[in-house]
Amino acid sequence: MALLQTSLIWITGLIALVILIVVAITFVAIYSAPRDRSLFVSVVTVLALTSLLATVCLLPLDIALVSSTTDSTTGTKKKWANPDTVNNILLSLKVVYYLLYSLDALMCLLVIPFAYFWYEEWDIDSTAGSRIRGAFKYTTAFILLLLVLFLVGFFIPVAAQRTGKEHYDLDFFRKLLLENRGERALTFIVGVLLCLGTVLYVVYTAPGLALFPVSLIKSIPAISITSAEEARDALAINRERQRIIEAKNAGGNGLNSKDRRELEALQREERTLTRKQRLADEGKNKWWLKVRAALRPFKLLLGLLLLGVSALLIASMLITGIDKIKFSKCGARCGYILTDVNIFNPINWVFVKASKVFPVDYVIALLLVLFFFISTVVGLAFIGIRFLWIVIFKIRSGHTKPQALLMGTTLLTLSVLAINYGLTMFVAPQYSHFGGQKYCTWPMNEPGVVRDCTNHPDHLIPCSAGATGPAAEVCTPTVVSTFINRITLNYPFFGIFTFWAQFAFIGLFIITALTALVRTPKMNFEDQLADEDEEEEESLLGATGNRFAGAWEDVRGSTRHGNNYTGNSH
Template structure:
């Protein structure tokens, strides 16, 4: 029975990873530009995105496996859950965690930089004339990656030799066995803990900006943004206007034939205005073609799917808005609880012994964890919401250095360099999401799940106490449980142990990670309040850089809704509408 249950948990995880692979592939193909697609960039981006999401979604597997060793209804270990069996489960989980974390670090710090320079080193002219060999390109990419290799080596050396946190080591408040075990680790684990702690801190700074803004923008954008005219209708109307424009130019040029003085001043001004309008219409025609996914089958399918579900956007936006507010409330409750009731505050990174205030998301996950895989599905939705919010944040803010925009992330227009940079940012952000979800959004669930222990003395030495007739004596497992029975029954998840080990051994990381959660909530609140009174401009990311923002905002960023536009987006056909408007460079009305 135990083997079947364990196998079912791992099979569920394998299915989830397969779905994540498909999700990562869709994300990469939808956002990358079809003109400059590179196989190396596409492959690395898909593998990295899948690996980082697989790392986050290992947590509910971790919780399910350690929880499967106990009978929560009776507060005791199952008969088959001997110490050796439990240690075997924990050892397997450690191997998977270390493998995934090491893979994430290598992909983020070595493979992606090398792929970036590998793509940059390619020279079309030199390759056509045989002047650039494979070895030259390989060395060109490798020499620029040496700096990243040195950075990785330095990180692990510092983590290998850095001493334990003396304050935490000599803090009498940490005499409990749970905290003593966190301080007992070898140099290799310490090096990996330091490296991941450093990367998580860097990722948290990005998480505050991108995910905080994206979590507010994503639901509001679904509610408030919808095109007033479909992409097929835009293409048809633009073609009609362009045809009329060129016909009028031919008439004016024909009128000019045979005249010695050429066109008069009025006709000349009209011709100049028509030429300017023609350039605008040509740009708009290209925009319409790109918006319908012309030349990119996946973008075209994606647009049709969006059009089919457009009527549900309003409802989905409201539901996501409520969900985001519940997450905000849960994070705020845990943050206040940690700040007030942490047993050693900043000395151990604000580790919370047990939850003192009711927290909705944590309560739902703990209750659902009693019936696997309900909690896994809920956790998957939670993680995907954070991940999609991060994508929206990156697409809205762009990849910046201070106030300078380096790259823009646009659907069907993202260059290979921008895609790799976005993948690095998302990798770092997901490390921060990992900490936030496990330590702030659902701390009790991420540490012990639904595990309980029987707070009674055993009848005989070596036996487990019997709570079958004393249900009031069944208590939730916490880090502060001092009952000897709790030490034998309660098994913390591998991830919570690993994360708490980072914060207790390197309190500086824990302090930054904790207080950054309040900065995240502040960014979310500011953007959320702002978007309530201002229409989000997410659609501008799809506008061609050459288009003038003023003339396109009225056309594409309108919040009016038309069922006809939705139907035309689904069918991909539209009638030309001569009433659409042809005056001026604004090109129409919304």
């Protein structure tokens, strides 16, 4: 029974992995610019996206496997869930987590930088060897950075060495203290990446969590009858203004500087409006635009639903933050780890109730994880890849450069680490730690008898880190919660930074949501026109290439005929 149940969960995870690979390939195909596409860059991007998607989607699998060891109707471990079996499940999960986290770190610090510099080294006269040498030369700095982080993590004293294990009065905390130096080094590296990811999580995920639903609510169809009529009216007004300026200066003295600037601006606007009107006229007969228009009410309802979910998530995060500040037993010295949920958390309550019907809670957990990830992608697309206020790259469908794909994938990978922290420690801390596990508090007078709440469901209590005695043997924490708690407990600075960053996340979400709801979205025709210019340029290049090829064939044919004629004359 144990093998069957856990195998089904793992098989489901493998099927999800195959789907994620397809999603990663589709993502790269949709966003990459065809004219700049590179096979090596595309392969690296797909591998990195698959790894980060597998990392973020491993949380529901982790919760499902841990929850499967406990019978939530009796508050006891299932008959097959003996300590050895449970340890084997946790070990397999731990190996997968360490493998994915290590792969994410290698992708961010080695593989993606190498691919970036390899693409940048391209030149007409470059060879494969020269590109590899050039890319490796620049990637050496990242290799040194990785070695420095590993050595610092290997030798830096952890909390247990600074304060002693006796400082922590719960077995739950003592189990989190690291002894293995290799594991400690990996934990330190992931902690550094987690802090970097938290910055990106605040900058991109928080606005994306607001912009994603608002964009569904207030989105304007790209092509509509209204936009065509507006373009036609605006074009008529524009041409009339141009006629007035030209008539005013028809005397032969020429345009003054003010009129010249205004006329040039009107001429640029005329080209834009002409293109806009043409797009609108062409789009009237496209079936997919009619389908989009028909689905508009459902899109509006989905946007309202997601906005409500976002507001509920932010409320839950704020409640958890207050709960941690007031009731955390170790405070800042362990990153505000919370052993028991003391204030009602709506998202946590939803998960606990949903866990009664298999597998509703796991589906909700997967959808929630994907919602955070998609919000990060939306935030990245809206804001772009920036250094301070300077836009370095834009993420646009069909027009994203290979460098932007690689940098965007790196940012998403780092953000995923912070998403795991946010979901586990703030959004639904109790459920993310123990899933749907419950233990029985019905008093048993006979020694050695296992507590069983089959006939006493009122005495079933959701598992928590504060559970002691027999309850601690029933409750098995998820691997991801244990790993994150180890980071924050052994290196408190990481815990303090990531904890207070969640309040910045909440504040930025509120500001973005209010701004997006108040402002009416405007269609950005500059990007649309830039896209069209690129397409026209590609078509012109293609036409030029065809003409050149034809001319070359004519030359070859003439030469061949000439040679034949010469040969015959001899």
